[in-house]
Amino acid sequence: MPYIILTDASLAFGHVPLLDHADFQLDAGERVALIGRNGTGKSSLLAALAGCGGLDDGKLWLQPGLRIGYVPQEPPFAAGQTVFEAVVAGMGEVSRLLGEYHTVSHALGEAGADEDELLQRMHTLQTELEARQAWSFEAQAERVIQRFSLDAERLVGTLSGGQKKRLALAQALAVSPDLLLLDEPTNHLDVAAIEWLEEMLLHSTMTLVLITHDRRFLERVATRIVELDRGRLLSCPGSFAEYQARKEAMLHDEALANARFDKFLAQEEVWIRQGIKARRTRNEGRVLRLERLRRERQARRERQGKVELTLDAGDRSGKLVAALEGVGKRFADKCVVRDFSCRVQRGDKIGIIGPNGAGKTTLLRLILGELAPDTGRVIVGTKVQVAYFDQFRSQLDEQATLIDIISPGSDFVEIGNQKKHVISYLGDFLFAPQRARSLVSSLSGGERNRLLLARLFARPANVLVLDEPTNDLDIETLELLEELLQDYPGTLFLVSHDRAFLDNVVTQTIAAEGDGIWREYAGGYQDWADHQATRQRDEVPAMGGLRSRDTQTAATRAGDGSRKVVTRSAAGGRLTWKEAQELAALPDRIAGLEAEQKRIGERLADPALYQSPPQEAQSLAVRLHAIDEELLALLERWEALEG
Structure with missing residues (x-):
């Protein structure tokens, strides 16, 4: 059964339609990435799905009883709240009841309090809280605060940007949501927190809709890509890399269709401007069709151009x-x-x-x-x-x-x-x-x-x-x-x-x-991460500990051959004649592979490739992967020989 069905949705900001009669369906277990250009309305759509923003027209259906966790791009928190109070505040009516319960509990100890009335109110609140399973929510709030390494008693106003983002995630997860909506969740998080969030989402059973421009995060987490483009929602099941290939083909087809339409419209415009003789024999149906074509051309929304970036480096600095x-x-x-x-x-x-x-x-x-x-x-x-x-x-x-x-x-x-x-x-x-x-x-x-x-x-x-x-x-x-x-x-x-x-x-x-x-x-980053993984791999056996997942991945990628290379390099011996010849030949071998890699990349980026049977694209992708592995092995060998 679907979690969300959006039908014929329209939403405009000023004269620009953000949603133009758009349709969308979200099924249980999906992890959908919502992407698109800045200002196209992604955050507005996510807020509408969360019930925090309305549509101008259309219908939004949510599965009854669906629990939704929502993390906006800039989460609103009261600076005077503690972290625990902020997390509990995300529980809606339960939050209000818990707050009142604790207020009544504190009032019982004050002098002059009407104990009978307060005890009766506490009993009523306790019954309501138990009916809503509020105590389990409060325990869940404590667990997620601990999981995100936050101090429950710290004031929100003293938190950094990254800590506030972790607090917003903790608030959303405290209600054990069926559906999690995340707007730019990686902003202000450091790499370790981003990788932790990746793993948490990958191993969670929650359905997910997220807005992100972090391509590595997107590639790992998403099972479907939905692009908001000129008011329409374009869905592409699979990874981000698969979406990119399909998008290129779609844009190419759209450009061809628009060119054919414009050519036909130009021919009709020439016909309508012909002389008096032609006007006397004019086909009225053809005139009406021309008017319809003009309206279609006027209504067409062209794809926004690219950003034009230029940078003036000024006068050269010293070396x-x-x-x-x-x-x-x-x-x-x-x-x-x-x-x-x-x-x-x-x-x-x-x-x-x-x-x-x-x-x-x-x-x-x-x-x-x-x-x-x-x-x-x-x-x-x-x-x-x-x-x-x-x-x-x-x-x-x-x-x-x-x-x-x-x-x-x-x-x-x-x-x-x-x-x-x-x-x-x-x-x-x-x-x-x-x-x-x-x-x-x-x-x-x-x-x-x-x-x-x-x-x-x-x-x-x-x-x-x-x-x-x-x-x-x-x-x-x-x-x-x-x-x-x-x-x-x-x-x-x-x-x-x-x-x-x-x-x-x-x-x-x-x-x-x-x-x-x-x-x-x-x-770059991956070179540093590989170096750290290699260092941990070499240190862990000596410590008698267990390897981490990242260390095992790096060790598998390096293979037994790289371990032999490291051992030989550590020995510090001189290169043999054969090894010297191998070292001299490595730059040409690497250059040849990189040239082949570039040719395959250009071929894979050509939309015409995907009009033919898929075998060629598959074989090119396999060869590209093999080149990556071979280049990695050659670079490791070069480093070892020079070491």
């Missing part, structure tokens, strides 16, 4: 951007950075990863010379121009217009010695001309991030500091931002918990390892 020698920093009794040394060169793309509260912002300020170290020395290079992307959007004035944010006091912005009108520049970031004078307060979370990027890129900078730039950005904009940063000639510092984004952008990683210790690693 050395920063050097740290034995740097240490403490705040009261907490050591944030302990004896850390590194050199940052022009053009480095550095990812900084670590749990919330590890001191990532402190480390960045030390590197850029904005914060003096307690011990050690910091050398900042010459001609350094820094631009910041702030995850809290504190640079945005809620009452300012979009134009004021981008170019206060001027109608033009200058990028790379070229002037551009501010309205045209905002259009590059998908802000329509009529919205250029809207207030910042009217923007969605994703639109605010796009505006912050537009403001950032309107100023020259040879050092970019991006603090969680991926929050709320849609997948297409994320991919375009990745391409821009890959080609950026300046120096980049990226703080992010988006694992795919880190892997696609950074060339080296600085990771927090606890107790103020930071270490540098080559590569």
Whole structure:
């Protein structure tokens, strides 16, 4: 039996229809990811499913007795509540009854209280609470608070962004929901919390609808992808990768159909404008058809264009951007950075990863010379121009217009010695001309991030500091931002918990390892994770402990051959002639495989491939997987031979 049936739903914001006679059905056990461009109405749809927002038209049916847990993008909490009170508050009527029960219980001990009346009221409340199984809910609240590592007595107003997100999840799970609705659940969570949430959702029996732009999270969790595109809901069973292939084919077919329609309409427009003789013999049915075609063309909603990202790197900085020698920093009794040394060169793309509260912002300020170290020395290079992307959007004035944010006091912005009108520049970031004078307060979370990027890129900078730039950005904009940063000639510092984004952008990683210790690693997040798994694999047998799931996965991927390689490298012997020849041949072998990998990727991205029998696409996918495995083995062998 379905949990939700949405029929002929319509919802508009101003003149823009967010839902245009859309239909949707959710069955028990599904894990549905709702995706789409920023501002298309995903959060509004999720709120409507949760009963927190209405539809303009259409019908929403929910299975009777369905328990729903809902985590909005920005959960509303009273700052003066304790964590326990906030979790219990999510239980609706049960929360009210529990609150009254505890109030009556406290009043019994006060002098002058009417004990008989209070005892009678307590008995009535207790009967109602037992009928609703409220005591089990209260125990469940305590369990989820413990599971999310929260302090039940701590005030909500003192929590960080990540802790508030965990609190919202705890509140939603406390009622043991049949259906869980999550709006951007990974925002403000660190990588460890995201991976924990992945595992929890994968092993849960709950039905799930979530909005997320974290591609790795999406790939692991979702069993069906539903895209909200121009008011329509397009469903694609299977993984995100399967959806991407189908979407390419759908857009191609849509473009062909629109082109045929426009050509036919143009021919009819030519016919209607023919001379007097033609008008006398005009077919009235053909005239009516032309009028219908005009109405259809006028009603067609074109797909929104892509964000146009350009970045002015300004004047080149010196070759050395920063050097740290034995740097240490403490705040009261907490050591944030302990004896850390590194050199940052022009053009480095550095990812900084670590749990919330590890001191990532402190480390960045030390590197850029904005914060003096307690011990050690910091050398900042010459001609350094820094631009910041702030995850809290504190640079945005809620009452300012979009134009004021981008170019206060001027109608033009200058990028790379070229002037551009501010309205045209905002259009590059998908802000329509009529919205250029809207207030910042009217923007969605994703639109605010796009505006912050537009403001950032309107100023020259040879050092970019991006603090969680991926929050709320849609997948297409994320991919375009990745391409821009890959080609950026300046120096980049990226703080992010988006694992795919880190892997696609950074060339080296600085990771927090606890107790103020930071270490540098080559590569992105996955390279660091593999290194950690390998280190744990090597340490665990000596400790006589059990391997974790991640460690076992890494050990299986590496295989017995890699263990032999590590043993030989540790021996420190010289290479034989045969090994030297093998090492010399490795770069060409890797280049050949990468070229083949690129050709297969281009072929798989071609929509024409999916018009033919599926055997070719399947064999290409198998070969692509084999190349990945072979490249990994060759890179491990190269590292071992050079070690």
